[in-house]
Amino acid sequence: MTVTFPWMRRSLSLFVPVAVLLLLLASLWIIYQGERSYRTEQQHAAQVQAEILAASATAALDFEDRATAQESANALRANPQVKMAGIYDVRGDRFAGYARTEALPARLPGISAPDGASVQAIVPVMRSGTKIGTVYLAGAIDPLTRRLSRYAMIALLAGMTSLVLGVLGFGQAALRRVNGTLAEANRELQFQMEERGRTEEQLRQAQKMQSLGQLTGGIAHDFNNLLAVIQGSADILQRPGLSEEKRARFTKAIIDASTQGALLTGQLLAFARRQPLRPETLDVNHRILTMLVMIQPMLGPNIALSTHLEPALLPVDVDPGQFEAALLNIVVNARDAMPEGGEITIRTGNATGDDAGERERAVAVTVEDNGRGIAPDQLEHVFEPFFTTKTVGKGTGLGLSQVYGFAAQSGGEARIGSEVGKGTTLTLLLPASDKPLPVAPEVRQEVTAKEQAGRILLVEDNEAVGNLAESLLGELGHEVIRARSGPEALRLADNGAQFDIVFSDVVMPGMTGLELADKLKKRRPLLPIILTTGYSEGIVAAGARDFPLVRKPYRMETLAGAVDEALASHRAL
Amino acid sequence: MRGGRVRRLVIGFGLPLAALTMATMATAQTKPLGSQVKAAFLQKFAAYVNWPPGALGAADDPIQLCIIGRDPFGSEIDDATTSQRIDQHPFVVRRLDGTANAARCNIAFLGGSTRQSAAAMRDALRGKPILTVTDADLGDDRGMVHFVLKDGRVRFHIDDALAARSNLGISARLLSLAISVKPRARIS
Numbered sequence: 155m156t157v158t159f160p161w162m163r164r165s166l167s168l169f170v171p172v173a174v175l176l177l178l179l180a181s182l183w184i185i186y187q188g189e190r191s192y193r194t195e196q197q198h199a200a201q202v203q204a205e206i207l208a209a210s211a212t213a214a215l216d217f218e219d220r221a222t223a224q225e226s227a228n229a230l231r232a233n234p235q236v237k238m239a240g241i242y243d244v245r246g247d248r249f250a251g252y253a254r255t256e257a258l259p260a261r262l263p264g265i266s267a268p269d270g271a272s273v274q275a276i277v278p279v280m281r282s283g284t285k286i287g288t289v290y291l292a293g294a295i296d297p298l299t300r301r302l303s304r305y306a307m308i309a310l311l312a313g314m315t316s317l318v319l320g321v322l323g324f325g326q327a328a329l330r331r332v333n334g335t336l337a338e339a340n341r342e343l344q345f346q347m348e349e350r351g352r353t354e355e356q357l358r359q360a361q362k363m364q365s366l367g368q369l370t371g372g373i374a375h376d377f378n379n380l381l382a383v384i385q386g387s388a389d390i391l392q393r394p395g396l397s398e399e400k401r402a403r404f405t406k407a408i409i410d411a412s413t414q415g416a417l418l419t420g421q422l423l424a425f426a427r428r429q430p431l432r433p434e435t436l437d438v439n440h441r442i443l444t445m446l447v448m449i450q451p452m453l454g455p456n457i458a459l460s461t462h463l464e465p466a467l468l469p470v471d472v473d474p475g476q477f478e479a480a481l482l483n484i485v486v487n488a489r490d491a492m493p494e495g496g497e498i499t500i501r502t503g504n505a506t507g508d509d510a511g512e513r514e515r516a517v518a519v520t521v522e523d524n525g526r527g528i529a530p531d532q533l534e535h536v537f538e539p540f541f542t543t544k545t546v547g548k549g550t551g552l553g554l555s556q557v558y559g560f561a562a563q564s565g566g567e568a569r570i571g572s573e574v575g576k577g578t579t580l581t582l583l584l585p586a587s588d589k590p591l592p593v594a595p596e597v598r599q600e601v602t603a604k605e606q607a608g609r610i611l612l613v614e615d616n617e618a619v620g621n622l623a624e625s626l627l628g629e630l631g632h633e634v635i636r637a638r639s640g641p642e643a644l645r646l647a648d649n650g651a652q653f654d655i656v657f658s659d660v661v662m663p664g665m666t667g668l669e670l671a672d673k674l675k676k677r678r679p680l681l682p683i684i685l686t687t688g689y690s691e692g693i694v695a696a697g698a699r700d701f702p703l704v705r706k707p708y709r710m711e712t713l714a715g716a717v718d719e720a721l722a723s724h725r726a727l
Numbered sequence: 728m729r730g731g732r733v734r735r736l737v738i739g740f741g742l743p744l745a746a747l748t749m750a751t752m753a754t755a756q757t758k759p760l761g762s763q764v765k766a767a768f769l770q771k772f773a774a775y776v777n778w779p780p781g782a783l784g785a786a787d788d789p790i791q792l793c794i795i796g797r798d799p800f801g802s803e804i805d806d807a808t809t810s811q812r813i814d815q816h817p818f819v820v821r822r823l824d825g826t827a828n829a830a831r832c833n834i835a836f837l838g839g840s841t842r843q844s845a846a847a848m849r850d851a852l853r854g855k856p857i858l859t860v861t862d863a864d865l866g867d868d869r870g871m872v873h874f875v876l877k878d879g880r881v882r883f884h885i886d887d888a889l890a891a892r893s894n895l896g897i898s899a900r901l902l903s904l905a906i907s908v909k910p911r912a913r914i915s
Contacts, residue, residue, distance in 0.1 A: 213900035216771050218880075222904055282774040282813045541742075 170323030174316045181312035185305045193273065194300065196235070200275040200293035203236055208279045208289040211241050215249055215279055215287045223250035230291075237272060238292035242559045244285060251290075258357040262288050271295055376418055409709075410451065416707050417479055419688065421556050433471040433564065435589045438502055438517055439463045445478055449485055456495025468586035470517050472564045480560045482552035484521045484580050491525030491578060498523050505583060515586040516566060524577040533572055557582070607631045608721045611651070611657035613643045613670065619706075623657070623713075630714050640665025644673055655720045657704075660687035660695070668695055682720035761881040765862065765874050766800045766807040768881065769836060772858060772872065773813045776834075777896030782856040783833060789819040790833045792855075796847055797838030797865060798822055826851035834858045837870050844868060849889075856893050871895070877906065887911045 207226060223241050225252050228693035230236045238258060240251030246262040265274050272292050279287035295301075387404035390396070442461065453459055481500075488498045498521065505518040526537060537558035554568075557580070561568040565585045572578040610632050614620035617638075624634045635653055637643035639662060647653075656674060660667035671683045688706035704716050773790050783790060790813060794804065808818035823829055825843050835857050839845035845861050845868035852859055859870030871893075873884040884907045890897050891911035902908050 210900070213775060213898065213904050215905050217768060217776070217901075219904045279773070283815075284812065 170319050170326070173319050177312050177315055177319070181308050184308055189301065193295070196293055196295055197273045197275070199235065200273045200291050201277065203230060203233065203239070203293070204275040204277040204289045204291035207239055207241070207291065208277045208287075211250070211289065212279050212281055212286070215241055215243060218249075220250050224252075229249045235293050236291060237294045238290070240290040242281070242290060244287050246288070249287065262290055307528060309460065330715075349529060357413050373422070375414060380411040380415045380418075384408050387411075410448070412707060412709075413448065414452075417482060419707075420475065420479055421483070421553070432473050432475075434474055434656040435469050435471050435587050435591055436474055436477075437469055437591055438477070438519060438584070439465075439467050441474060441477060442502065442519075444480065445481060449482070451484065452482075453489050453498065457489055457492060458497045460497065460499050462499065464501075464503040466504070467502050468504055468515060468517050469589065469591045470564075471587040471589065472584055473560070476560045477566075478557075480557045480582065481519065481521070482668065483557050484582075487553055487580075488521055488523035488525065488578065491523055491527070496524045496577075504586070513566070513583070513585045516583045517586055519582040519584070520579060521581075522577060522579045527574040527576055527578055528572040531572055533570060535571060537568065552677070554580075588666065607633070608654035608717070608724075609633045609635065609652055610717065611635050611637060611643060611646065611653040611656045611658075613637045613640065613656065613662070613667065615639060615659060615662040619659070626654045626710050626713055627657070627717070630717065631712070632717065640667070640670035640673075643670055647674060647677060654724055655682040655684065655717065657684045657686065657717065660685050661689050668701075671699070671701060680724070682724045684716050684720055761798050761876060762801075763803045763807070764881040766803040768874070768883070769800075769804065769834060769860060770807045770811055770818060772834060772860070772901070773816075773818075775898035776858050776890075777898075778833065779856050779894040783816060787815045789818070790816045791821055791831055792818055793821045793823050793832035793835045794838035795823045795826060795829055795832075795835050795837055796845070799838065799862065799865065800836075805882035806872075808840055828905065829857065830855065832857050834860065835870075836860045836862070837868070838862075838865055839868065845870070852893075853889075854893055856895060858890070858895055871897075875906065882906045885909070 205229060210229070211223045211226040214220070214226060227239045227241060230239045232250065233699050237255065238251070238253040240253070240258045241249045242262040242485055243249045248258060248260045248262075251258050262276075265276060272295055275289075275291045275293070277289045277291070278285045279289060280456070334397075371509060384407075387407045390404050391401060391408075439480075442463065446459070446461070450459060485500075494496075501518075501520040501522070503518050503520075505516045506514075538555060556572075558568045561582055561584070566583045569581045569583065570578065571580075610627055612620065612623055612627065612634050614623060614636075615638055620636060620638070624636060627634050635646060635651055637646055641664065643656070643658070656671070658667040658670055667687070669687050671685065674681055674683060684704060685701045686704040686706055686708065702716055702720065704712055735748050761913065769792060773792075792804070792808060794800065798804075800807075804820050806811040808820055811818055823832075823833065826835075826848050829835055829848075829852060831854075832852075835848070835852060837845040837848040837859055839848065843851070845866055849859050849861070849868065858872065860872040860874070861870040863867055863873060869884065871890045872885050873886070875882055875884065883905055885897060885902055885905040886909040887902065888909050888911045889898055909912060
């Protein structure tokens with residue numbers, strides 16, 4: 155865009171008339187100068203002619219030879235520019251001469267005021283330093299028309315240039331007008347674009363709110379279900395005289411509901427893109443088999459589950475937690491597609507060629523159901539976040555979006571095929587790994603209080619969570635010192651409290667677990683510190699600082715593992 | 728006519744100043760005999776003659792105008808030369824009987840005398856840088872300039888060849904006024 159300042163535009167619009175005016179002034183000046191120099195030249199010519207006449211007529215005047223003097227004067231007749239040439243004696247009386255039109259004055263005339271029609275010259279006739287007479291000469295000036303015709307070319311040039319400048323100025327003015335119109339149109343367009351942008355933004359906002367409503371509704375529904383299970387089971391467990399079988403069943407119900415809740419929050423975190431993938435080389439078949447224990451109770455009595463697993467399945471590099479979440483999501487979707495019951499089949503196989511997609515070798519995990527199926531127009535949307543075919547309050551719309559995101563992040567893809575009334579097939583294609591499977595996961599040693607017991611500084615601002623953690627740690631045989639804030643923990647440490655490791659919440663008022671960890675590390679650099687949080691930001695921050703992290707909600711095993719590891723490393727030092 | 732007579736009366740019986748006035752006026756007016764005109768011409772010739780170097784002496788030395796033999800001018804020649812200057816040279820009028828003492832003359836009017844004709848005078852001065860002037864009224868002997876009366880006006884012939892022999896240059900402007908010019912031999 156060209157920047158034009160107002161003064162610039164003003165000066166441009168002034169330029170043409172000013173230039174024309176200057177041009178005309180210059181032309182007039184040239185003409186005036188020409189006229190002046192012409193007059194000067196004519197004056198000079200008259201002077202020279204008079205001097206020549208004075209010189210040639212000196213002797214004739216001196217010796218009073220009128221005839222010779224007349225001859226000298228007549229010699230000038232050949233010059234049409236000389237109107238009058240007179241030789242006067244020393245007393246000013248006419249001696250000889252001629253006049254072209256009027257009579258030559260009898261007495262020497264004075265120089266009259268220049269009249270524009272003639273130039274005059276008066277020259278003394280000298281003989282050896284003595285003035286013996288005077289020559290008077292009047293020269294003609296060309297008539298004005300003839301003089302002006304000499305300047306015709308200049309006038310023509312000036313006129314032409316003025317014309318060109320005028321045309322240029324007119325063109326520029328027209329261009330400026332068009333520019334103005336264009337700028338106006340541009341402003342209007344820009345305004346409309348902004349208006350449209352605002353409208354779209356509002357629409358997006360509305361859609362977001364709608365999606366958010368759907369999501370929170372879905373989450374609330376899911377959590378309510380889970381909480382109902384937990385609350386109901388806990389109520390039953392509180393009754394006295396409960397049989398051991400019932401106690402075990404309701405305890406398991408609580409554990410299962412909690413597991414599902416953790417999965418759900420895991421999905422939310424993954425959706426928020428705050429949970430980094432931690433790929434491991436794993437055997438998908440093994441994972442699926444261990445998950446069956448969890449999947450089967452979810453499906454209920456009306457749904458039959460069968461598996462066809464490829465024995466020589468290649469290993470893959472994926473995040474095990476995310477893989478489990480993805481498979482669960484797929485199975486739950488399949489279950490929800492068959493409210494009246496049906497069959498779900500989980501298959502695994504090695505895929506090559508076109509089946510493997512863009513990858514050379516891949517592992518395909520396929521889940522088939524014979525449920526309602528999905529209409530083609532909805533099929534293309536199923537991987538989008540918040541898209542759900544379930545009624546409000548029945549689903550979050552995050553399930554298949556997690557599947558898609560997990561597959562893509564793992565370098566694979568998710569494919570879906572469906573026929574209304576016949577069922578749906580969903581395939582996860584995961585790139586096969588070149589790495590060998592790790593040696594069979596070490597069998598967890600039985601927790602023995604004697605070996606692993608230690609003193610743990612527990613920092614937790616929430617009383618309920620703190621009590622639970624204290625109970626769990628106590629169950630594991632550890633001794634617990636409680637602190638309810640960062641500063642309190644620091645005080646305990648400074649007052650010489652003895653502990654082997656610190657287990658601290660991250661998000662606390664006043665001082666965060668991270669700040670506390672930093673301060674403790676300064677005091678005791680080798681002190682193992684385990685952080686725990688449910689907040690996604692806390693998770694990211696703790697991960698970035700290389701502190702071991704136990705994600706809330708945690709199971710007893712997870713907590714035990716983390717604490718044992720920390721104790722082991724502490725004791726090894 | 729009456730005015731003219733009154734004026735003549737005034738002139739005739741006037742004061743010496745009147746005589747001077749009359750003389751001045753006479754140069755401007757052509758008189759039949761023209762002695763006044765000739766006197767004026769004699770003085771004026773000096774402006775149109777180039778003397779050889781040194782002939783005029785110093786810058787303000789007078790030009791010697793000599794009347795040798797008969798004098799037809801009388802006081803007219805004195806009047807004509809009074810207060811006249813050629814460049815810075817004033818005039819002095821000398822009247823001589825013969826050419827014996829004429830060596831320092833610059834312009835010589837050869838009136839002739841009983842003892843020495845104008846021609847003899849001319850021959851005596853031949854080769855000297857002296858402009859010799861003769862008058863037809865006084866005889867047919869001719870010097871470099873020879874006055875004649877023609878159509879009632881004083882005119883002159885010029886013998887430029889004679890002038891050349893005296894190393895005198897005569898201005899072409901003067902030559903153009905002459906009735907006849909005897910040209911000098913061209914230097915080949």
